Amino acid sequence: MSNSEELQQLYIRASEKTLAKWATHPDIGRVREEAFYEPHKLAITSGIQPALTPPLSQLLHELHELVHNDSLADVMPYTGLHFTFFAITMPLYQFRDISMLDQQLPAIFAEHAQNLVATISNLRLVALPNQLLIAGTPDVESQSAKAAFARQLLDSPWREKLRDRHGDIPLPPxxxxxxxxxxxxxxxPQRFRDYFLAHQSHNYGNVTAQVQLAFTNYNWTEVHSVSGD
Known part of the structure; x- marks a missing residue:
């Protein structure tokens, strides 16, 4: 999907579907016993770690204020700001596994995204039933690089790890x-729904940073970059 307007419409439709679900489920429903992701292991992924801009800093501050000691709410730490380029595996690894990484993966990454600086623009909130995202539209070069990176990984032995991570959806997401x-x-809960409704039309600006291949924990507060040289 290369058209920025189409991508923004996709975000709007995702939020509209969520709003319809919220309307018929005023409470939080069943509490999840399992974590979204294994919190103590590392996944192989790629993405950017941009500077925390004033609009995003304020957004995170307001979301943290809404937690109210609610142990079910997991808001991104200020040190964890990142945007996914292309996620590759589930959290499967320990720190000791990094040195044993198959060098085919860094080589493929280097071919398509080495020294690539990505800009994601027109950031907006997107609602999922039990999550809030911040999402935007990429520059054309980064869009093309992501698609090419995904295609080559799908033609490699990494394809099974990709399917485990993403399921049967078309890749890249x-x-x-x-x-x-x-x-x-x-x-x-309602307080986060109200926040989304009040801020869903807000434009949170742009972010820019170099794309990196890395082993990270689920919220990017632990990041071990992998060289593609």
Missing amino acids: PFWHSTLLRYQAEFI
Whole structure:
């Protein structure tokens, strides 16, 4: 998906579907017993770690204020700001595994994204039933690089890891996003819904940073970059 307007419409439709679900489920529903992702292991992924801009800093501050000691609410730490380029595996690894990485993966990454600086523009909130995302539209070069990187990985032995991570959806996924809030239940509570409704039309600006291949924990507060040289 290369047209920025089409991508913005995709975000709007995702939020509209969520609003319809919220309307029929005023409570949080079933509490999840399992975590969204294994919190103590590392995944192989790619993405950017941009500077925390004033609009995004304020957004995170307001979301943290809404937590109210709610243990089910997991809001992105200020040090964890990132936007996914292309996620490759589930969290499967320990730190000791990094040195044993098959060098085919860094080589493929280097071919398509070495020294690539990505810009994601027109950032907006996107609602999922139990999550809030911040998502935007990428520059054309980054869009093309992501698609080419995904295609080559799908033609490599990494394809099974990709399917384990993403399921049977077409790859790469269209969203360019970061998850700001994960709520450990079927649906987020009313205070977060109200926040989304009040801010869904707000433009949070742009972010820019170099794309990196890395082993990270689920919220990018632990990041071990992998060289593609």
